[in-house]
Amino acid sequence: MCGIQGSFHIDALPSHCQAHRGRDNTTTTHTSNASLTHHLHAVNGHVKQPFTTQSTVFLTNCEIYNADELAGGRNDAESLHNYLDDHHVTNKALTNVDGVYALAHYDTATKELRLARDLIGVKPIWYYHGDDGFAFASEKKTLLQADLAVENIQELHPRHILSYDATTNQVSTTQRAFDLLTPDEEDQDDVEEAARTAAQHLENAVTKRIPDDEDVAVLFSGGVDSALLAHLLNDHDTGVHAYYAGIPGEDSRGRAKQVADDLNVPLTVVDIDVDNRLEDVADIIDDAHYVKLSVALAFDAAAEQASEDGYKVIMSGTGVEELYGGYHRQQSTNDVNDECRSGLRRKYFTDLYRDDTVTMNHGLELRTPYLDHDLIKHAMAIPHDVKQVTSKRVIRRAAKHLGVPLHVAEQPKSATQYGSGTANELKRLAADNDEHVGDYIQRRCTPPDTRVATLLSTGKDSCLATQRMIDYNYDVDSFLTVKPEQENSYMSHAANIDVAKKQASAANKSLLTETSAAQKESELDDYQRLIHRAKRERGVEGVVTGAVASEYQRQRIEQICDRVGVKPYAPLWHTPGESVIKQVLKRGFDVIIEKTAAAGFDDSWVEKHIEPHVLEELRELKDEYGVHVAGEGGEFETLVLDAPFFTQRLVINDSDVVSDGRVHRLRINDVSLQAKDE
Numbered sequence: 025m026c027g028i029q030g031s032f033h034i035d036a037l038p039s040h041c042q043a044h045r046g047r048d049n050t051t052t053t054h055t056s057n058a059s060l061t062h063h064l065h066a067v068n069g070h071v072k073q074p075f076t077t078q079s080t081v082f083l084t085n086c087e088i089y090n091a092d093e094l095a096g097g098r099n100d101a102e103s104l105h106n107y108l109d110d111h112h113v114t115n116k117a118l119t120n121v122d123g124v125y126a127l128a129h130y131d132t133a134t135k136e137l138r139l140a141r142d143l144i145g146v147k148p149i150w151y152y153h154g155d156d157g158f159a160f161a162s163e164k165k166t167l168l169q170a171d172l173a174v175e176n177i178q179e180l181h182p183r184h185i186l187s188y189d190a191t192t193n194q195v196s197t198t199q200r201a202f203d204l205l206t207p208d209e210e211d212q213d214d215v216e217e218a219a220r221t222a223a224q225h226l227e228n229a230v231t232k233r234i235p236d237d238e239d240v241a242v243l244f245s246g247g248v249d250s251a252l253l254a255h256l257l258n259d260h261d262t263g264v265h266a267y268y269a270g271i272p273g274e275d276s277r278g279r280a281k282q283v284a285d286d287l288n289v290p291l292t293v294v295d296i297d298v299d300n301r302l303e304d305v306a307d308i309i310d311d312a313h314y315v316k317l318s319v320a321l322a323f324d325a326a327a328e329q330a331s332e333d334g335y336k337v338i339m340s341g342t343g344v345e346e347l348y349g350g351y352h353r354q355q356s357t358n359d360v361n362d363e364c365r366s367g368l369r370r371k372y373f374t375d376l377y378r379d380d381t382v383t384m385n386h387g388l389e390l391r392t393p394y395l396d397h398d399l400i401k402h403a404m405a406i407p408h409d410v411k412q413v414t415s416k417r418v419i420r421r422a423a424k425h426l427g428v429p430l431h432v433a434e435q436p437k438s439a440t441q442y443g444s445g446t447a448n449e450l451k452r453l454a455a456d457n458d459e460h461v462g463d464y465i466q467r468r469c470t471p472p473d474t475r476v477a478t479l480l481s482t483g484k485d486s487c488l489a490t491q492r493m494i495d496y497n498y499d500v501d502s503f504l505t506v507k508p509e510q511e512n513s514y515m516s517h518a519a520n521i522d523v524a525k526k527q528a529s530a531a532n533k534s535l536l537t538e539t540s541a542a543q544k545e546s547e548l549d550d551y552q553r554l555i556h557r558a559k560r561e562r563g564v565e566g567v568v569t570g571a572v573a574s575e576y577q578r579q580r581i582e583q584i585c586d587r588v589g590v591k592p593y594a595p596l597w598h599t600p601g602e603s604v605i606k607q608v609l610k611r612g613f614d615v616i617i618e619k620t621a622a623a624g625f626d627d628s629w630v631e632k633h634i635e636p637h638v639l640e641e642l643r644e645l646k647d648e649y650g651v652h653v654a655g656e657g658g659e660f661e662t663l664v665l666d667a668p669f670f671t672q673r674l675v676i677n678d679s680d681v682v683s684d685g686r687v688h689r690l691r692i693n694d695v696s697l698q699a700k701d702e
Contacts, residue, residue: 033157145182145372175563219421229396239263249341271445318441343394485570601654
């Protein structure tokens with residue numbers, strides 16, 4: 025991996041900010057209005073960039089596996105340059121590229137810059153666009169350190185090609201088809217057939233990622249994902265070394281040692297000092313999210329040691345869960361593949377940017393065989409009922425076909441943050457200081473200004489999701505509300521939706537609204553306009569939704585975010601209903617029921633506050649009528665009067681209850697704000 029950066033009409037970005045991404049060479053090319061810099065991490069030939077012709081400048085951070093088929097060149101980067109000079113940076117041309125990349129192609133004659141990256145988003149690229157000009161870089165921190173306005177900084181969406189006109193200072197984007205998620209091969213109904221084909225694809229994916237004349241390190245946990253990589257590398261007589269990092273004394277290191285011995289792979293075990301490493305790691309990954317930090321702490325310690333031992337390439341098992349259903353939420357859903365597709369859409373910001381910045385900080389190129397395009401297409405063609413039986417069933421059987429010992433193939437999953445012990449260690453450090461873990465991290469680190477907006481329904485789910493994002497140290501900049509013109513909407517909350525204005529005031533947040541006719545599917549256009557406004561006017565990078573169980577709502581918001589080019593966050597997704605209510609109670613929310621529409625609820629439930637005894641009553645209704653404890657089946661809707669992030673509370677001054685058969689609703693005529701200490 026390398027580092028790329030450039031600026032137009034504004035001062036050149038400081039080159040030292042990304043020097044760690046390419047320690048073999050740094051070269052800058054200047055044009056009449058631009059400065060373009062490449063940092064070289066030489067694995068496949070010591071070929072300097074940017075590449076220039078009479079009318080173009082090209083720089084890339086890439087691994088291209090079919091470079092010889094695309095065009096001639098001294099290495100894969102130059103082949104990609106020659107190919108795109110002939111075919112241009114278009115969706116059609118990029119579809120023929122097998123590999124991962126972030127690239128910048130500038131036509132000095134037309135003054136047009138094009139930025140693009142691989143569909144999954146393995147290679148990162150961020151950009152700034154303001155009245156003063158344009159800039160881009162591999163890492164967000166490079167743009168922040170140049171003192172560019174944070175509200176004008178975005179991560180380029182992997183399914184977008186960005187065009188910048190250096191003459192007019194205008195930006196436009198073209199959406200790319202995400203065809204990896206809609207494979208055209210036949211379903212593989214037999215688990216053994218699926219496993220054998222998966223084994224072939226994985227072996228090919230590993231083989232083409234083995235560098236010439238370089239040994240390979242592996243981020244190792246002892247689980248089947250990393251064990252398979254180590255085993256295949258051994259089979260190719262590649263000099264492979266496994267690295268495991270964990271808290272001293274935690275249990276997983278024993279498993280890692282045993283598995284490494286069984287595979288005859290050398291293993292280095294690295295102790296993690298969370299207290300001393302925390303602040304640096306948060307700066308590296310541009311994030312202060314508790315889970316992301318927990319994983320990054322383990323990766324950072326392992327990568328540091330691998331780099332000190334002289335390795336330049338490291339492989340990881342990231343992506344297995346998104347292909348084969350390794351998480352409980354995937355196995356408990358109606359369609360494992362829907363969950364897998366969602367994970368792959370979001371992978372670039374949930375995991376890949378973190379992993380890239382950690383490894384590159386130590387001069388290591390990260391390679392991710394499980395995110396190979398052929399493997400993804402095959403995995404997405406495996407039916408739900410073949411995947412759903414047990415966690416990662418197909419890949420475990422594939423491991424057996426490839427000769428991995430049975431007890432290794434069947435190792436139970438342990439997420440990195442738990443297997444390494446880092447998540448519990450962060451909680452322990454926070455508890456020692458009588459703090460919530462999010463508050464502890466915020467005090468110790470400087471949270472980046474990651475701006476998000478919440479789709480506010482006025483109910484418990486969207487408000488609890490907002491609180492969760494605040495706990496994760498995100499900047500919830502604003503609220504977004506779609507007001508349906510009729511009660512029955514597939515996407516929007518209708519009851520007392522105007523109260524959103526008061527909630528926004530209570531939380532000191534801006535509120536952007538859009539009115540909708542609430543017609544099925546067409547109302548999605550209203551959501552898209554609103555989210556696009558939030559990106560344009562508020563500079564938000566992502567949109568938060570309170571989705572807990574609605575596949576319809578979650579999928580459509582993700583699709584809209586893909587089109588707009590922002591990140592979808594659903595921090596409550598598949599949280600058990602009772603757990604949602606318990607979190608509402610634990611965090612001190614004041615929530616009332618404002619509408620009921622199910623058997624067992626009479627008008628006495630309307631305006632009832634959710635308290636511990638009400639949770640018990642909801643449990644009884646669940647036993648008698650099958651009611652969802654959190655109202656996810658439409659049994660009831662809620663209104664939040666107070667939340668931890670409110671500076672004032674809402675007070676209902678005038679209201680009445682309206683009943684229509686089984687439906688009972690609170691109609692609020694007047695609501696005001698009151699200081700919390702009154």
